Amino acid sequence: MATYITSSHEFSRILTSHTVVIADFYADWCGPCQRISPIFDSLAKQHSKPSRLAFVKINVDTHQDIAQQYGVRAMPTFKIINKGGVVETIQGANPPELTAAVERAVRLAGAGKGAAFAGEGRRLGGSPIVPRSGGRGGGARSWDLMALLEVVLRFVGLYFWTLFSLDPYKAAENSPFNVNRKTNTQAGNTGATKRPAGRPAFKTLADLKSE
Incomplete structure (x- = not known):
């Protein structure tokens, strides 16, 4: 509700x-x-928020003295004041203009309906839900366990595939565990084989030898 200043x-x-x-x-x-x-009273009843937005x-x-301080010369005059400074003035009885100005003030004050739900989510047990982030810029680092397991399996499989081979380089190149190995359907492609995004690319022994 609007407060009558005394x-x-x-x-x-x-x-x-x-x-x-x-x-x-x-x-x-x-x-x-x-x-x-x-209309002003209705907007005040709808949007007033303690410590955020007052009417x-x-x-x-x-x-x-207050009217002179804010340069009021015509009535009605509406002043939107943010942290002590006037950011918008509306003169005259124009309901659409006043409503639009109040909506802008609501966003400025962060007093929208969703503001009460801002911040970290919480689980039923009370612990906060920490957003997952794979980057280096803050946040808890999350691991793709399936991708890590696949890398380990490829490494072990490639090791044993070449262990008993007479030509380990050729065996490694043709191994099904080689991520850079071209399949029959890829043989006719001119483009390079692309690795899945976010997964490390392990080079073959032949690649390491040629470097």
């Missing part, structure tokens, strides 16, 4: 305790102020 001290307290404050400068004798007031109503006749 003193400059109260207004200062609200400014310092909220990220964004939306102020409605009005007058009791102002017809347009009365017409748009229910206030300031009577310019009662608080001329």
Whole structure:
């Protein structure tokens, strides 16, 4: 709900305790102020968030010092104040323009409906769910166990395949455990064999010898 400001001290307290404050400068004798007031109150009821976003109503006749401080000369005037500084001013009783400005203020304050669910997820046991990251730039490093197991099996298979061969280089080159070995369907291709993304490429013994 919108707060009716009763003193400059109260207004200062609200400014310092909220990220964004939306102020409605009005007058009791102002017809347009009365017409748009229910819309402002509805937006305040829908979007107000403690310490994030506050809606206030300031009577310019009662608080001329505040009105002069913010350069208010026409009513109604709406000021969107972020961390003490005015970021947007809306003059006149224009409901669509006011609604759009409030929506921008909601995003600025981080007071949207999804804000309460921001941050790390948690499992039923209470422990946080740490995002998986395969890069070097922070986060817990995750291992692809299946890929690691495949590499180990290829290495062991290649070792035993060439162990009892008279020509270990040729055997290694033709081994089914050789990741760079071309199959019959690949024989006619001119492009190089591509390895799966994210998996290490082990060179054959023949490749090592030729380097």
